[in-house]
Amino acid sequence: MRPLAVAADARTILEVGSESGLSSRVLLNYAAKVAGHLYSVDTHPGFDTDALQAEFPDSGTFIRGMSLDVIPSLPTLDLALLDGDHNWFTVYHELRELERIHDNAVMPVIALHDSDWPYGRRDLYYDPETVPTEYRHPYSPAGLLLPDAKVAREGGINQGMNNGVVEGGARNGVMTAIEDYLSDSPHQWKILHLPMYFGVTILIPEARLQARPQLREYADWLEKQLHGSELIALGERLRLAETIQAQALHEELRSARARIRELEAQLTVNMQAAPE
Ligand SMILES: C[S@@+](CC[C@H](N)C(=O)[O-])C[C@H]1O[C@@H](n2cnc3c(N)ncnc32)[C@H](O)[C@@H]1O
Numbered sequence: 094m095r096p097l098a099v100a101a102d103a104r105t106i107l108e109v110g111s112e113s114g115l116s117s118r119v120l121l122n123y124a125a126k127v128a129g130h131l132y133s134v135d136t137h138p139g140f141d142t143d144a145l146q147a148e149f150p151d152s153g154t155f156i157r158g159m160s161l162d163v164i165p166s167l168p169t170l171d172l173a174l175l176d177g178d179h180n181w182f183t184v185y186h187e188l189r190e191l192e193r194i195h196d197n198a199v200m201p202v203i204a205l206h207d208s209d210w211p212y213g214r215r216d217l218y219y220d221p222e223t224v225p226t227e228y229r230h231p232y233s234p235a236g237l238l239l240p241d242a243k244v245a246r247e248g249g250i251n252q253g254m255n256n257g258v259v260e261g262g263a264r265n266g267v268m269t270a271i272e273d274y275l276s277d278s279p280h281q282w283k284i285l286h287l288p289m290y291f292g293v294t295i296l297i298p299e300a301r302l303q304a305r306p307q308l309r310e311y312a313d314w315l316e317k318q319l320h321g322s323e324l325i326a327l328g329e330r331l332r333l334a335e336t337i338q339a340q341a342l343h344e345e346l347r348s349a350r351a352r353i354r355e356l357e358a359q360l361t362v363n364m365q366a367a368p369e
Pocket of ligand 1: 109110111112113114115116134135136137138139158159160161176177178183219220
């Protein structure tokens with residue numbers, strides 16, 4: 094995302110979904126260098142936003158809230174990274190809200206994460222209550238399994254999250270939201286789809302490409318890298334299979350450790366109760 098920001102000469106940046114603040118820090122470092130500003134939005138940031146704000150007093154604003162409530166109050170942007178709630182309703186309306194605040198201005202470059210499996214064609218709800226019922230698909234905490242993306246009875250990726258039970262169909266998933274937005278958008282876009290790391294889709298307004306040769310050069314370079322995209326997609330599929338395996342092992346280790354703690358506590362009690 095940093096080279097994309099550089100190529101676009103992005104000064105005003107939005108990040109939706111900061112989570113642990115890793116990407117926020119990269120973007121803040123970049124913003125500080127170009128006298129730019131990062132707006133970082135998360136409903137539940139998992140890091141000390143005050144500490145990061147203190148480190149970058151002029152380069153960042155951290156907003157705890159829902160993207161759809163925050164975007165309408167933002168200034169026009171050069172770059173928007175959308176990686177918050179991965180469901181059709183949220184992503185489609187984030188894109189529409191971005192369009193609304195750019196009324197007469199050129200749209201930002203927009204990068205959307207999780208546009209491939211598991212949430213490209215399947216909703217996830219961080220907080221289901223925030224999505225109107227008519228847009229909510231049935232969901233379950235069961236993990237998701239490759240290859241045909243069925244909900245797993247046990248194991249599977251992202252167990253415990255509110256994973257849509259059904260994959261595909263109308264108004265379901267991040268990629269479907271992007272396609273629906275694009276089919277109504279009055280703007281011309283260059284679309285780059287990176288089929289890796291859960292999928293990244295980058296939308297670049299044609300107007301920005303025309304205004305900035307460095308951005309066109311970067312977009313062309315990126316496009317060239319995607320010529321082997323079937324191989325990249327195969328690499329992603331293998332990575333996902335290993336991620337599913339790793340999450341299962343992680344869960345096994347977590348419950349084995351909990352059981353060891355339980356047995357150790359029981360042993361201590363038994364030893365204390367035993368006669369000398
Ligand atoms: C997948 S994580 C983001 C990861 C982060 N971008 C990174 O690269 O490390 C999604 C984050 O979005 C936040 N989130 C969920 N729904 C949101 C919403 N409606 N508005 C803003 N943030 C939201 C969650 O709290 C979570 O921290």
